[in-house]
Amino acid sequence: MNTKFSQLLMDPKEQEAMAQQSFTSHEDLLAYLLDHGILLQVDWKGEEHEFQIGKFLQGRAAVLLPGTSIDIETPYGKLRDAVKKESINAGDSVPLLLKSFQAQQKKTGLTVVLLDIGNDSYYIGLIKQSDAAGLKKQSDPVWRFTAFGSLSGEVLYTVNCDCGSMNIWQVKRGEKITDDVCQDCGKQIFDEEGNSSFQVIKDYI
Structure with a gap:
């Protein structure tokens, strides 16, 4: 290692x-x-x-x-x-x-x-x-x-929907995305608690 x-x-x-x-x-x-x-x-x-x-x-x-x-x-x-x-x-x-x-x-x-x-x-x-x-x-x-200082303190969330659309959110570190849907087909990506049945990719920027 x-x-x-x-x-x-x-x-x-x-x-x-x-x-x-x-x-x-x-x-x-x-x-x-x-x-x-x-x-x-x-x-x-x-x-x-x-x-x-x-x-x-x-x-x-x-x-x-x-x-x-x-x-x-x-x-x-x-x-x-x-x-x-x-x-x-x-x-x-x-x-x-x-x-x-x-x-x-x-x-x-x-x-x-x-x-x-x-x-x-x-x-x-x-x-x-x-x-x-x-x-x-x-x-x-x-x-x-x-x-420290070279990062923005934010997170990029990327979710690929079943319809083939790539959805991206940029939020502050620790902030939840709640009750949001696919930008193309409207299928729910995040529920009211911020949970998702999709794979969520996080990139800290």
Whole structure:
């Protein structure tokens, strides 16, 4: 299994420790990265507890570039202000925080990255900016890392109807498509609960 790109998330000691492991699937590798605090999984709706993302990034920065300081209070202050002003919707808090933290990384020599494995969760990591070029050259379709900000935070839903028509929807991450039909024949594609009897292809963009 190709673990080359996941190693960009680690310092030499962590790389050495991972090299002693044997992974039989991408799921095993992902579990290892999460269990060892190298990646952080956050639901699209928001953090499980305040400062979860900030403390994770602060910890990873200290590992990758010892002595690096990351300001946690400012991003969370912006989030609290947005909540008070009721200017954010469900699903907006994580992108807002990541945008604030990514803006700081220009001074630290680090960059926030996301692992896209095709679901609504955010898998957050941190790498050195000098490794960003290597990240762009990755070719493994299962391990798709991208720098935060290069994705729109939206999802393309594609459904091929029985009539042969291809139906495409573009929605925000975590948003459901409900009570919608084929654009050509009118057959129901999604019911009122957002479920579909058709195969639904999701592309995170």
